[in-house]
Amino acid sequence: MKVRTDCDELPLGLxxxxxxxxxxxxxxxxxxxxxxxxVEEMKEPSTKAPEWYxxxxxxxxxxxxxxxxKWGNTPASIQLFVKDIYRGIPRIFWLTPVLTLRVSRxxxxxxxxxxxxxxxxxxxxxxxxDGQEYEEELANRYAFGVLKKMRERWYYRLGDWxxxxxxDVHYVFGAADWKAQRYEEAAERWYIxxxxxxxxxxxxxxxxxxxxxxxxxxxx
Numbered sequence: 001m002k003v004r005t006d007c008d009e010l011p012l013g014l015x016x017x018x019x020x021x022x023x024x025x026x027x028x029x030x031x032x033x034x035x036x037x038x039v040e041e042m043k044e045p046s047t048k049a050p051e052w053y054x055x056x057x058x059x060x061x062x063x064x065x066x067x068x069x070k071w072g073n074t075p076a077s078i079q080l081f082v083k084d085i086y087r088g089i090p091r092i093f094w095l096t097p098v099l100t101l102r103v104s105r106x107x108x109x110x111x112x113x114x115x116x117x118x119x120x121x122x123x124x125x126x127x128x129x130d131g132q133e134y135e136e137e138l139a140n141r142y143a144f145g146v147l148k149k150m151r152e153r154w155y156y157r158l159g160d161w162x163x164x165x166x167x168d169v170h171y172v173f174g175a176a177d178w179k180a181q182r183y184e185e186a187a188e189r190w191y192i193x194x195x196x197x198x199x200x201x202x203x204x205x206x207x208x209x210x211x212x213x214x215x216x217x218x219x220x
Contacts, residue, residue, distance in 0.1 A: 001022070001030065001033060001034060001035070001036065002034065002035050002036070003015055003018055003019070003035075003036045003038065004035055004036070004037050004038065005037075005038040005039075006037070006038065006039045006040070007038060007039065007040050007082055008040065010038065010082075011082060011086060011094055012094055012095060013094055013095045013099065014038065014082070014099075014103070015038075017099050017100045017102075017103040017104075018036055018038075018080070018103055018107065020100050020103075020104070021100060021103050021104030021107045021108070021146075022036075022107060024104060024108075024146050024149060024150055025107075025108060025111055025146055029111055029114075029115060030111065030114075031118075032070065032075075032076050032114065032118055033075075033076050033077065033078060033111070033114055034075035034076065034077065035075060035077035035078075036077070036078050036080065036107075037077050037078070037079045037080070038079075038080045038082060039079060039080070039081060039082070040081070040082055040083060041081050041082065041083040041084065042063050042066075042081055042084075060188075060191075062084040062087055062191075062195050063081055063084055064080065064081055064084045064085050064106040065078055065079060065080050065081065065085075065106040065107065065109065065110045066078070066079040066081075066110070067110040067111075067113040067114055067117070069114075069117045076114060076117070076118075078107065078110045078111075078114075080103070080106065080107075085102060085103065085106065086099075087192060087195070088166075088170055088192030088195075088196065089102070089166070089196075090166075093162070093166070096159060096162065097155050097156050097158065097159025097160075097162075098159045098162050098163045098166070100150075100156070100159065101147060101150065101156060101159050101160060101163060102163070102196075104143075104146060104147065104150060105143045105146070105147055106143075108142055108143035108145075108146040108147070109139045109140060109142070109143040110139070111142065112135075112138055112139030112140070112141075112142035112143065113135065113139050115142070116129060116135055116138065116139075121138075122138040122139070122141070122142050123138070123141070123142075147160075163196055163197065164196070164197045164199075166196055167192070167193045167194075167196035167197035167200055167203075168193070168197075170189045170190070170192045170193040170196065170203075171189070171190065171193040171200060171203050173189045174186045174187075174188075174189030174190040174193060174203070174206065174207075174210075177189055177210075178206070178210060183210045183211075183213040183214035184210070184214045186206070186207075186210040187207045187210035187211045187214065190203040190204070190206045190207035190210060191203075191204075191207045194207065
C-alpha cells in the first residue's frame with residue numbers, strides 16, 4: 001500500500017501515524033486498498049457535488065477521511081484531510097499517541113466502508129445496510145474495535161486520556177466564549193470538543209445553540 005502526499009507541508013509524524021494505525025488492522029481487511037492519499041483539505045464543492053458534501057462545507061464540519069471505491073483501472077483508496085484531522089490539536093501533541101489514535105480511528109472507519117463495498121458486510125453476512133446511517137454505524141463499530149485493541153497498550157490508554165482532557169479544555173474555553181458573547185468562537189470550541197471526545201454529547205448541543213446565536217437575524 002502506498003502513502004501519497006499532496007500537501008505543501010506535511011505535518012511532522014503524520015506518515016508514521018498512518019503506518020502505525022494500519023498495523024492494527026487485519027491485513028485481509030485492507031486487501032484492495034492500494035493508496036492512502038494525504039491532502040490538505042477537501043476541495044470546494046461544485047454545483048454537481050453531493051448534498052452531504054455541500055452541507056459539510058457550508059456548516060464547517062470536519063471531514064477527516066473519505067473512502068473511494070475501485071473504479072475501472074483506478075484502485076480503491078482512502079483520502080485523509082490534514083486540516084480537519086489536526087483541527088484543535090496543538091503542535092505539542094503531534095508526535096504523541098493522541099494523533100496516532102485520531103488517525104487510526106479515521107482510517108479504520110474508512111476501512112469499514114471498504115469492507116461493505118468489496119464484500120457487502122463488515123462483521124458478518126446479512127448485516128442491515130438499507131440506508132447510509134446503518135453503514136456509518138457499522139464503520140464506527142469497526143473503528144471502535146480497532147481502538148479498543150490499541151488501548152490495551154498503556155501508551156495508547158494514556159493518549160486516549162490526553163485526548164479527552166484536551167476535549168475538556170476546548171469545552172471550558174467554549175463556555176468562556178459563550179459568557180463573553182463570542183458565539184462563533186464558542187461554537188468552534190464545542191465542536192472540537194465533541195469530535196475529540198464523541199461522548200461529550202452536550203458539547204454538540206451547545207455548539208448548535210451557539211450557532212443559533214451568531215446566525216440569529218438582527219432586528220430593528
